Amino acid sequence: MEPNVFEKILTRLIKSESGIRRAILVDRTGLTIAHASKFSSYYPIDVEGIGAIASAIFVGSEEQGKNLDIGDLQMVISEFENGKIFAISCGQGVLCLITDPDVNIGMIRLLMKRTAAELGKLLDEFLSATVSIPVEEKKEEEEELKAALDALEQL
Amino acid sequence: MPRVDPQGRLHFKIVFWGPSLSGKTTSLRWIYNNVEGITKGRFVSIEDPTGRTLYFDYTPVSISSKVVFDLYTVAGQRRHKIQRRKVLEGVDGILFVADSDPAQLQENEISMTELRQLLGDKLGREIPLVVLLNKRDLPNAVSKETLLNALKIVPVNIRVYEGIAIRGIGVKQAFKAIVREVLWNYYQRAKQQKAQ
Numbered sequence: 206m207e208p209n210v211f212e213k214i215l216t217r218l219i220k221s222e223s224g225i226r227r228a229i230l231v232d233r234t235g236l237t238i239a240h241a242s243k244f245s246s247y248y249p250i251d252v253e254g255i256g257a258i259a260s261a262i263f264v265g266s267e268e269q270g271k272n273l274d275i276g277d278l279q280m281v282i283s284e285f286e287n288g289k290i291f292a293i294s295c296g297q298g299v300l301c302l303i304t305d306p307d308v309n310i311g312m313i314r315l316l317m318k319r320t321a322a323e324l325g326k327l328l329d330e331f332l333s334a335t336v337s338i339p340v341e342e343k344k345e346e347e348e349e350l351k352a353a354l355d356a357l358e359q360l
Numbered sequence: 361m362p363r364v365d366p367q368g369r370l371h372f373k374i375v376f377w378g379p380s381l382s383g384k385t386t387s388l389r390w391i392y393n394n395v396e397g398i399t400k401g402r403f404v405s406i407e408d409p410t411g412r413t414l415y416f417d418y419t420p421v422s423i424s425s426k427v428v429f430d431l432y433t434v435a436g437q438r439r440h441k442i443q444r445r446k447v448l449e450g451v452d453g454i455l456f457v458a459d460s461d462p463a464q465l466q467e468n469e470i471s472m473t474e475l476r477q478l479l480g481d482k483l484g485r486e487i488p489l490v491v492l493l494n495k496r497d498l499p500n501a502v503s504k505e506t507l508l509n510a511l512k513i514v515p516v517n518i519r520v521y522e523g524i525a526i527r528g529i530g531v532k533q534a535f536k537a538i539v540r541e542v543l544w545n546y547y548q549r550a551k552q553q554k555a556q
Contacts, residue, residue, distance in 0.1 A: 211366060234450030235418065235430065236363050236371055254404035257418045257430075261406070264446050265415070272442075332363070347554075349370065350547045353427040357539055360397045360423065360532070 206331055211239030211324065218320050219243055224308035226288070229301045230324060231256040232332060233264055238298060259301040263292045280314065293317045296325030297332050362452055362546060369422075372542050373430045373450050377475055378457035379467035380436035383494040383525035385417050387457055388433050390528045391535050398423050415443045429539060441474070448478055453542035455534060456491045457525070458511060460501035469510045484518060488541035491520045492534040497527075 207213075215228040219241055227242040229252065237256030267278045281292040284306075291302040291313055300321050304313060362372045376384040385405070392403050398421045406415035417433040434444040454475065458468045476483055483489055493507055504522065508515060519537045523530020 209366070232363065232450075234363065234373060235432070235447075236365065236450075239366060251402040251404070253420050254402050254418060257404060257416075258406065261415055261443075261446060264449075265443060268442050268446065331366075346370065347547070347550065349424065349426040350543055350550070353424040354540065354543050354547070356397070356423040357536060357543070360395060360536060 206327070206334065209239075210327060211331075212241055214320065214324055214327075215239055215241035218302075218316060221316055222309070222312055224305040225302055225313070226305065227303040229256050229259060229303075230295070230298055230328065231260040231301065232298045232328070233260055235260045238328065238331070256301075259290070259292055260299050263294070263299045263301075267294075280317070282310070291317060293321045294325075295321035296329040298324070298328045300324060363450065365428075369426050369428050371420075371428045371430055372452040372546070373432065374453045374455060374538055374542060375448060375451045376431070376433040376455045376457055377444075377471065378436060378494075379459055379464060379471040380412070380438070382436060382457045382459035382464070382468070382471075383492075384433040384436065384457045385413055386525040387455070387492065387494070387523075387531045387534075388417055388419065388431055390525060390531050391421075391431070392419055394528055395532055395535070412437070414440070416447045423539070427543070429542075436471070438470070444474070445478060451479075451487060452546070453488045453538045454479075454483065454490070455538045456489060456511070458491060458493050458507055460493055460495040460498050460507060462500055462502050465502055465507070465510050468507065472511045472513075486545070488538060488545050489518055490534055490538040490541060491518055492525075492530060493520065493522045494525050494530075496522045496530075497524045 211230055218228050219225045229240040230238045232238060235257040237253050240252045263281055266281050270278050283290040288306055289304045289308060293300050362370045364370055376388055378384050392400060401420040404418045408414045413433060413435040415435055420428050420430050422428045432447050434447050479487055491513055493504060521530045521534040525531055
């Protein structure tokens with residue numbers, strides 16, 4: 206799989222509708238897989254922290270739906286004074302968009318559903334591929350683990 | 361199993377578990393503020409207006425360029441059971457923070473029982489466990505033996521540290537121990553996998 210395939214899809218999504226500021230893809234354990242932002246909205250944010258919260262809120266809401274027996278969660282929309290956050294399930298992950306407050310909600314829903322279907326397949330492929338790493342990469346990984354163990358002893 | 365991000369970094373998830381007010385957040389904050397030689401991300405907390413953890417605290421730290429530890433605490437209060445279960449998804453190691461206050465003995469036991477129910481046989485085997493007995497400075501602190509008995513922990517199999525989280529005593533040692541066990545555990549499993 207191309208290493209920046211997720212960023213490309215997220216960037217395309219941002220460009221497809223005005224008002225989308227950022228897009229973040231996370232897995233359901235809180236790990237940020239990819240993110241993209243509009244140049245005009247670029248300022249340093251804690252993407253990993255935002256990803257962890259986005260994932261937690263989505264899986265928490267899913268659980269709430271299960272407990273109340275009201276079916277699968279379609280989308281989470283959080284409305285703020287100066288923006289909106291949309292989150293939708295995509296395979297083993299969650300796609301999250303941060304938008305301007307006056308964005309076209311119908312269009313965002315449509316775009317997110319389409320993109321989630323595309324991303325979901327790729328993400329499932331990516332997450333399952335990381336479980337079986339090729340032997341040559343294993344060797345590299347072994348070195349990294351040794352380096353980390355050495356660094357730990359220096360703390 | 362750790363996760364690999366698109367940059368090729370290995371992410372291990374370590375969860376600080378334990379009953380309400382046992383010192384999970386205090387321990388994580390102490391590590392965040394005081395341990396040098398690790399690269400830290402931001403400290404994220406979802407807490408209630410009184411400062412008690414409502415969902416989790418989270419911070420990513422790395423000790424080498426390719427290995428990241430995603431450190432989480434859970435909300436200890438009983439009513440947050442569902443949130444705890446969610447935070448536990450994908451966990452690679454547990455640092456159990458126990459409370460030495462005699463009044464909290466049963467809460468320690470309940471918390472450990474819940475953890476065992478959620479992780480089953482994996483706890484202490486596939487998912488390493490380290491125990492930090494916190495608040496050892498309490499004048500009426502329960503004995504180490506009583507606390508370990510309540511937790512059903514045999515110190516021969518599980519690393520146990522005594523500490524005072526607000527002063528950082530024992531915290532770094534316990535943190536290093538769980539990180540070491542998580543790395544070592546994965547290293548051994550990766551080696552076995554390679555040999556097959």
